[in-house]
Amino acid sequence: MKRKTIIAVLAGLLLISLLASAAGCPGPESDYPLHDPMVRFKIATTTSLYDTGLWYHLEPIFEELANVEMDIVYAGTGIALEYGRRGDVDAIIVHDRAREDVFLADGYGINRRNFAYNFFLIAGPSSDPAGIAGSTATEAFENLYNAGLNDPNTVKFVSRGDDSGTHAKEKLIWNQAGFDYEEVRDSGKWYVEAGKGMGPTLLMANEMQAYVMADISTFLAYNLKSGLGIVSLVEEDPIFLNVYAAIAIDPETHPKAKIDIANRFINWLISAEVQDIISTYGEAEYGRSLFLPIAGCDMPGCPPVEDYTLPVPEYTGN
Secondary structure, X not given: OHHHHHHHHHHHHHHHHHHHHHHHOOOHHHHOOOOOOOEEEEEEEOHHHHHOOHHHHHHHHHHHHHOEEEEEEEOOXXXXXXXXXXXXXXXXXXXXXXXXXXXXXXXXXXXXXXXXXXXXXXXXXXXXXXXXXXXXXXXXXXXXXXXXXXXXXXXXXEEOXXXXXXXXXXXXXXXXXXXXXXXXXXXXXXXXEOOOOHHHHHHHHHHHOOEEEEEHHHHHHHHHXXXXXXXXXXXXXXXXEEEEEEEEEOOOOOOOOOHHHHHHHHHXXXXXXXXXXXXXXXXXXHOOXXXXXXXXXXXXXXXXOHHHHOOOOOOOOO
């Protein structure tokens, strides 16, 4: 009993000594003062800029320039717009002019600037059972519809089916070809909705030896990376024009939006520095640039000059 008492006393003295020592010595915070965390700048961007690796190239450049850490969400245009409407991000990168206009008119975004463009294409099996090679986009869709109905086991079309900018362009082409999109999507097993980003949709179409509409940049990137067995069959139609825009989230609607960084980001995208990067990005791997600087866009459907040359002004609030 006496031994237990001595042990308890010694333990108590040791505890008191440790507490006193701790009170008299500087803690880790004093030895290693904490720094302010780096500002996080959040954007939602279309999947093609991710699938091609362009954002991997641009992200560290802007982070160093602006002393921020970028949080990038890769999603289709529809989801990116929704993130913007909710105020979950500070800026968005999208490619659907009609929905961008609504987004701006509804007070969710400001300072849209276009900064790059490319084109869509329709790819499919080299045997081309629907006979679309060399046709226009609307002729190709008409042939795909008829051939798919007649032989759904041989002719299949894989749609993004995800409310993305690519999906919106597909629906526009169906409309231009004289079809009701809802009737097309319900017309049979030949029409398959992937519900995925551009890269996974391409891989799905490749596995099925199906037709698919894709932006040419992602098609080239995945063809090099995965060795696609489907080939480009329809290109060079003006309706395939695909223009990318950056939009800042309006701080009047979402006061926590980092408008100053967003404005700087947008001005950086339209700067000569980034336009030069875009003009050569991919040349070494693909023999051609994957995207085109917006100033070279001179065909019907291209944005007005002020949409990519007018600098975004400093935000002054109300």
